[in-house]
Amino acid sequence: KGTNGAIIGATVYIEELKTGCVADENGFYSIQMPTGKYKLKYSFIGMKPVDLEIELHQDKVQNIYLKESDLKLDAVVVSSSSTEQKVANVERLNVETLKKLPAFLSEVDVVRSILTLPGVSNSGEGSSGFNVRGGNIDQNLILLDGAPVYSTSHTFGLFSIYNPDLLDHVELYKGGIPPEYGGKISSVLDVHQKNEIADTFSGTGGLGLLSSRLALEIPLVKDKSSLILAGRRSYTDLFFKLSKEDSIKDNITYFYDLNAKLNYKFSDKDQIFISTYFGRDDFMIKKEFGFNYGNKTASFNWNHIFSDRFYSDLTATYSNYDYETGLDTGPEAFQVTSKIINYNLKGDFNYFLSDKHQIKFGANSYFHQYKPGTIVPGPENNGLVASSLDDEYALEPAIYVSDQYKPTKRLSILYGLRYSMFLKLGPEEVNVYEPGVPRTPETIIGVNKFASGDISSMFSGFEPRISLNYDLSESSSLKLSYDRMMQYWQLVTNTTGAVPVDTWKYSGANVEPLVGDQISLGYFRKFNNNLEFSAETYYKYMQNVLDYKNGAQLQMNEYLDADLLSGIGRSYGLELMLKKVRGKFTGWISYTLSKSERKVDSPFPEERINGGEWYNSNTDKPHDLNIVLMYEINPKWSISTNFSYATGVPLTLPDGQYFWEGNPILNYSGRNQYRLPDYHRLDLSVTYDPPQKEGRRWKGSWTFGLFNVYNRRNAYSIYFKQRDGSTERDAIKMSIVGSIVPSVTYNFNF
């Protein structure tokens, strides 16, 4: 165990047996050895190693506290040791790594950081969320201290919701997803915030051009309990006020978030934490049109050690996402609100059966509650009648068991099974559509009414998972994995980029659950302890991917079921990564070659997309290259840079024109047949980190950043506008970031 917090990937080495093991994500480890005297060496990068002699007569718990090394380290790039990297399908980034990356807008940003990894992409500036291996943004299970998060973005994806001062480490699974995770088919992004028990009062923070933040660590009970309070606010709107253009001047946009985390260690065997997050984005255009949205999460976790071989984690979480939008004044005033909530109860148990088997099992259940939308007219608006879509409820329980099995020194297998269920609950009125004809409001032949608590529809499925890792040699390994994942709620979006007002859709009488199957094969090779190379291929097949009928209105739609289509999806690709992990000069190059397609076919032409043929999905980006380089000039100055290049995302363009009642109409004959221009961008950042003045607690550093260095106007979308007094149209390219964005942040801690 680490400085009161778990050190993941810390190694324990037994000299006599010439063997060892690696601590798991809770810092636990278990080794079996014959009784006798042993010399143990505990170590972790950045920590002073600890040597310990023990005499073993019976089972023994040995907690070790490693102290941070005083030595100035060579840049540490990826926290997990290579051993760990090989074993799991997880990309693990700790906060030290994230801090070394080029600061995007001078802040450590989780989502932007993972976008530099192979297989992870987004649709460019202005789009929220991220896509993993051709999956949609809602197919990622995003956890914040165990609580699911619905939206990861502030200010249309320019910032992510994670406060850098609280980050401890981030785990990303793109495949080989362990059975304890479920509910989303493409990836898991598990964000862990600091969980150390602080022994002194301290603070960290930053003052920046675009935003400022402060986090305080407050010891409450010595060695037992401490509290972290943190806050962050952006003030991009201050710059709008400087604008000469009225259309910009009167706009307000800012976000803020607040975090609190309390931990309490009752004994060596029991520890709890409570973590809460509250974030909000607020926009106001021309002092009339308002829009705000945000997440609220809370999680409670109790970690209990039963014995030296058995421990448990009990977690209760609450997640809430809601938005409010409308026009504040005038005869057209209206207010629209929507809210989605889930509660989750979860128990995870770890049992170190032997040095060959580590068993995990557990169960959890979500309770979902969704208010899809309520529209209320303003006092002067007499044309609009207040209306509300019915609330929806569901229960999503699951159980799982897995075994991390190490039959030989070279082979390790993580295999397991998850069984998940989804129960849509009443009160609900389910429209029954006439079979054999396209669904429209007119083909409703009846309504099934369900009382509160009744089950209106039920789904379930087994989700087998297996991942194998085989060491070919000391420095190379192969991995192979297969996962099946089930997802019972999807985001339905029909805009070019996902927006914060998109509609969620639970599986139900007219919507089948999304099923994802993925196989992946990877090769890992290390060269002279400094260079790491990995290559991975994958094939993913998706069933029941929700799509929408051409021209469908998705928000505030009482007959949404009739406007949805269900299709299949496939994506496949090759991901390459070369990483230099030590020395003054570190970084990586990642390249992804991939394809992501969808197919929506039906006996009815109006329920087909592109004639029922395969077509490029919105997330399809065949080439995606990222180069991240970091150079430490001297202990005070370091420089880092990031270059991204990607094929433009698919786009629908008109390939003809016709007239209706004399008005020109563009004819778009197929969806996603063209592409936006390629995307590329270079970022630079420089950090000045002077040594701490002696006798002073205060330590400061400066980060200077340039985002979009060569001022490229990457296209966000292309649209058409009729020229005044002509039937000719202009094609207009719209870019969210239209210039170089400089940023400065003064970071401090005390």
Place this chain on the structure above:
Amino acid sequence: MRQLINKFTLFSFLFGLFLMANSCQEVIDLEIPRGEEQLVVEGWITDQPGPYTVLLTSTIAYNGGDKGQEVSGATVKIIDDLGNEYILDESEAGTYQSDNLQGTIGVSYWLYIQTPDGVEYQSKPEELKSVAAIDEIYTELDPSKDEYRLMIGFQDPPGGVNYYQWKVYQNDEPMNGPGQLFVTDNQLFAGQKVPAADFTGRTFHPGALVRVEQMSLSAGAFSFFSQLLLQENTGNPLDTPPAPIVGNVYKVENPSEYALGYFGASAVSIVETVAGE
């Protein structure tokens, strides 16, 4: 409540406006290869006296001109479910007109076309549905413009989904220019007495003769107009990505292949007033 169908598009419009206000836009040169040429059908039958007109054109290239290419020399017939066939005569190139035909409420109509190169098209039958009569009409001064807004009220018939379209005329001049298509479903007022409201968003000169036609639509026609509307509003990255607009005219040989455009049937309630009286 202008353009009810756009009640929520208004949101994405404003939200998009925000994005646009804070982003940069430039006109670019875009070469788009011309797609396959397609037949375009525009025709309507009502319960009002004819003649009814069917226009046949074909698609032109993007930015390829200000009118479609007329399709001349086709055979065009309106057929009803009572077994009657009415042949339409070509009055000018691409324009076909009926003779001695008036639509009847409750009867279904469809169109048959044989193009000069022998390809047969047919539209799906459209039932001519009755429409609620406008029972309240007056104009109201819009002080910001010194013009008058048109307020109309009616009783939405109970039971089921009803669709409406409005066409407005000022001194007999149609006011249905680009972006001025007024359609809605009755989701927000199903079976209710709809109090007088401004459905069309147009304003009229003081003293002008204002005529409004309230028309019934089928679900298919409503869907067609909704698609047209969505596309007219494209110009904002948060709008629904444009898509081919599916009408109701299909190839007889391969019914899953569609022509563009629509042949519809509507009952019409016509009311007139004078702006400011």
